[in-house]
Every structure is written in C-alpha cells, then in structure tokens.
Amino acid sequence: MSELQDLTTLVRAATPLLVIETVDEQRVIECFRHVIAQALHPLWRWTLTDGLQRLDFARRDGPSAADVTSTLEAIRAEPERGIYLLFDFHGLLGYAMSQRMLREIVQRQRSAAHTVVLVGAKVELPDELEALALRVPLALPDLKALAAIMRGEALAWQREHGRRLEVDNDAARTIVRNLLGLSAPDARRIVRKLIYNDGALGSQDLPELMQSKFALLNRSGLLHYEYATASFADVAGVSRVREWVQRRRGVFLAAEPDPVLDPPKGVLLLGVQGCGKSLAAKAIAGGFGVPLVRLDFGALYDKYQGETEKNLREALASSEGLSPCVLWIDEIEKGLASGGEDGGVSRRVLGYLLTWMAERRSKVFVVATANAVHELPAELLRKGRFDEIFFVDLPRAEVREAIFAMHLTRRQLDPAVFDLPALAEASEGFSGAEIEQAVVSALYDVAGGGTLDQATLRAALGQTRPLSVLMREQVEALRAWAQGRCVAAD
Numbered sequence: 001m002s003e004l005q006d007l008t009t010l011v012r013a014a015t016p017l018l019v020i021e022t023v024d025e026q027r028v029i030e031c032f033r034h035v036i037a038q039a040l041h042p043l044w045r046w047t048l049t050d051g052l053q054r055l056d057f058a059r060r061d062g063p064s065a066a067d068v069t070s071t072l073e074a075i076r077a078e079p080e081r082g083i084y085l086l087f088d089f090h091g092l093l094g095y096a097m098s099q100r101m102l103r104e105i106v107q108r109q110r111s112a113a114h115t116v117v118l119v120g121a122k123v124e125l126p127d128e129l130e131a132l133a134l135r136v137p138l139a140l141p142d143l144k145a146l147a148a149i150m151r152g153e154a155l156a157w158q159r160e161h162g163r164r165l166e167v168d169n170d171a172a173r174t175i176v177r178n179l180l181g182l183s184a185p186d187a188r189r190i191v192r193k194l195i196y197n198d199g200a201l202g203s204q205d206l207p208e209l210m211q212s213k214f215a216l217l218n219r220s221g222l223l224h225y226e227y228a229t230a231s232f233a234d235v236a237g238v239s240r241v242r243e244w245v246q247r248r249r250g251v252f253l254a255a256e257p258d259p260v261l262d263p264p265k266g267v268l269l270l271g272v273q274g275c276g277k278s279l280a281a282k283a284i285a286g287g288f289g290v291p292l293v294r295l296d297f298g299a300l301y302d303k304y305q306g307e308t309e310k311n312l313r314e315a316l317a318s319s320e321g322l323s324p325c326v327l328w329i330d331e332i333e334k335g336l337a338s339g340g341e342d343g344g345v346s347r348r349v350l351g352y353l354l355t356w357m358a359e360r361r362s363k364v365f366v367v368a369t370a371n372a373v374h375e376l377p378a379e380l381l382r383k384g385r386f387d388e389i390f391f392v393d394l395p396r397a398e399v400r401e402a403i404f405a406m407h408l409t410r411r412q413l414d415p416a417v418f419d420l421p422a423l424a425e426a427s428e429g430f431s432g433a434e435i436e437q438a439v440v441s442a443l444y445d446v447a448g449g450g451t452l453d454q455a456t457l458r459a460a461l462g463q464t465r466p467l468s469v470l471m472r473e474q475v476e477a478l479r480a481w482a483q484g485r486c487v488a489a490d
C-alpha cells in the first residue's frame, strides 16, 4: 500500500508534525504498527480516557491523566525519538501554553526528534501550528479491502447465528462497488446493517444501501435524495430526451470507459414553466436506472455566510460518492443571481461547477433545469458545457391529448370517454401543469355528486388563463432564443 510507504518515509525523515483526518483510529494504529516494524521507533498513543500509553512491545504507561500540559511535558522529556498518535488532542490546544509547548516539541527545542501525529475527524489548528503541520490523507479502502470487510461481517454473523448467510453473489458485488468512497468504519456499519436486517445479502438491500450511503455522504446537507424517480412514460412530449438517454445508457453505466464514445456528462432542460422539466429530470434518472439527488442550489448561499464555495465543493464530492447517479439542479437560474451584488460569489460558484463538470471522471450525470434564459450567464450556455440543451416547449395538440389522457387515467377516469382532440383544441397555449390543474379543479366541481364529463372539463379550461397568455412576451422571447440554439425536446 503506497500510503504506508508514504508514512514510513515521513517518519524516517523525522517529520515533526502530521495531521490525519479520519474517524478510523484503528486503521491509523495499524498503519503505524507497520511503520514501526521497519522504522523501529517507540509508538505511543494518547486518548482522553487512557492518557499516554506505549503500544509497541515495550508496553509502558506515561502520565495517565488527561492533562494536556503534563502529556506534552512527558513527550518532551522522553529521550528516545518516538511516534505519538494523539487522538482528539487538537481540541485541547486552546491554551497558549499548550500550543507553545507543542510548537517547541515540533521545533525540537529541548526535545528529541519525535513525530507527533494529530488524529481526529476534523483537525483544525491555530495558524502557527498549521504552518508546521503536514496533512496526510488516509486513502479510502479499495474494492479488495471492502470485500474483505464484507466477508468479515458475514463470518461474524454466521458465527453468531450458527447458520450460513444467504448471499446473492451479483448483489454482493454491486454492494461492494457501492461502498467505494466510504471509510472502513462507515462501510462496515452499513454492511452490518444490511446483513443483520434479514440474515441475507441480496438485491433487496440495494435501496437501503443507497440511502445509508447518502446519509453518510451528505455532510453539507445540500443534497436531497429523491426517492421517487419517474419513468418517461409519465412525461408527455419529451421523446427526443428519452431517445437520447436510451442511446447513452450503456456507455454511461459501463464499467470500463468506451474507447470511442465519451461518457455523457449532462443536459440542460430549458423551457416554459409547467411543461414537465422537473418531471423529465426525474425520468432521466429513471431512464438511466440510477438514484437521483437534487442539489439545492439556492440554499448554497444562505446556509453559512462565506462558506458557499466549500458547500458546493462538498456537495459535488458527495454526489461523486453516490455515482452512478443523476445530479439534478432544479431552476439553476435561482442559484446564479447575476450582477455583481454578491461580491462575485455566484461567478465563482458557476466557475467551480463548470470546471467540475468538465473534469470529473465519475459517473455523475448532471441535469439542470431553467425557466428563464436571460438570467443565465453566457458561459453556462456555451457549447460543450452540457452535452445538449433541450428546449421543452408548450405542448402541441397531440401532446396535450396525451397529457389529458395521463392525468385522467391517474385519477381513475377512462380517457376513451372524452373527446381528447377537442380538449386539446380548447387548451391551446396551456402547459402540462395547467392541464393537470384543470382536471383537478373539474373534479372538485363535480365532487358533490355526478361524474366528470367533457363539458365540465371544458368549463374548467375556459376559466384558466394560461401563463403563455399572461406572459406572452416572455414566452415568445424564450422561444425565439431557443430557436436554433437548442434541440427540441419533442
């Protein structure tokens, strides 16, 4: 393992201060046990509960107290050069005195050439110490290590229950693949839960796996797991999008990169409000057969002032941990407030998003939707950012018929009873959402008794003033812009 070589090299070079951010303390100890097998230095561990203890063959306890100052004094007084793993120690460095002492050890003032290793989930240091520290990323377990974790948990369950665990090998492989990106303790916790739920590992565990993984990865809280994806059968009038997705599905999901075809990166769905963009985004995830996560782009800003870019970075990294998946940014224009009022933050956010989209190698397919084009920065619309920009227009007559049929059927009504072409004609300029609304309100009109008929539906349509009429100019402008720049979704 190369990270072990790295650690060994760092210890050999007598690097004074290392920082390892992880919750996997056991793994850190194991790594350093390997290191001292070669470098032969005393290995010490400090925890709040046990104080300082020597871990290698020469077991010996230091000052048992959790007292930071006496711990640091003991380290400084130790004549033999050693490795000190200090777990959750950084949080106690609040006092100038302890900071100063640690600095003196690290700078080897009246101290042997120790290597101090600060370990914790998140290690934040005062600037003076940070400048002296070397942060070592601990590699996440690979497929082999994850498979070993799964085997270990399976054996433990079998020992405990005295019978064989039912394992579906294909599903087990999928589970292991989906644990990539998690730390060893997290992966172990999830696998254990999947096994102990039902004494089996099979495809029935996959949804729970994705949700647990999502809960772990979504530290920024800006991603939302959309449990309900849709199917293209639920959206009328996006036949081109459906074909586009079907044609790319194989390459998107392939384990090995295609030698000729670039993997699909993402699409922008642009169009009139209420015409099925959000629904189509869900259908794209359904079409690819992968989970859907929504990035709350607007919330990037107000969550913690000044942390916007970090939030975005974390959210995007989390989505990569969930790959293959569809990352959905709904109404992207709302998160990209144009103009310079926000100190250029939204500029930088967009820049980061675009760079990430261009460079990422993981299977995250981005679907962005937008209702307005004039609010979108030009760089988002430039060729090559998205694979395609689809324009989702107001539905034409045939599509309106299909939308009526869909929403009538959904409410236990037989569309064959209605004159659909006539309804389509009466709903010229209506969006899908408005058609659905008309069906809903017509149903209320007859809720007291009686059945929904053609006349009631027509009356409901007559009472609706569609957006395309109320905002004729905006809709026309959007359509004009889309001409020649976008691909029609239908």
Ligand SMILES: Nc1ncnc2c1ncn2[C@@H]1O[C@H](COP(=O)(O)OP(=O)(O)O)[C@@H](O)[C@H]1O
Pocket: 234, 235, 236, 237, 272, 273, 274, 275, 276, 277, 278, 279, 280, 369, 395, 403, 406, 431, 432, 433, 434, 436
């Ligand atoms: N093309 C369509 N086919 C079927 N239903 C539609 C269509 N367009 C809109 N609807 C209905 O209207 C609702 C709102 O549409 P939505 O997808 O949110 O539109 P948008 O995101 O374009 O504003 C949908 O959930 C669906 O019930």
Ligand SMILES: [Mg+2]
Pocket: 274, 277, 278, 279, 330, 369
């Ligand atoms: Mg929408």
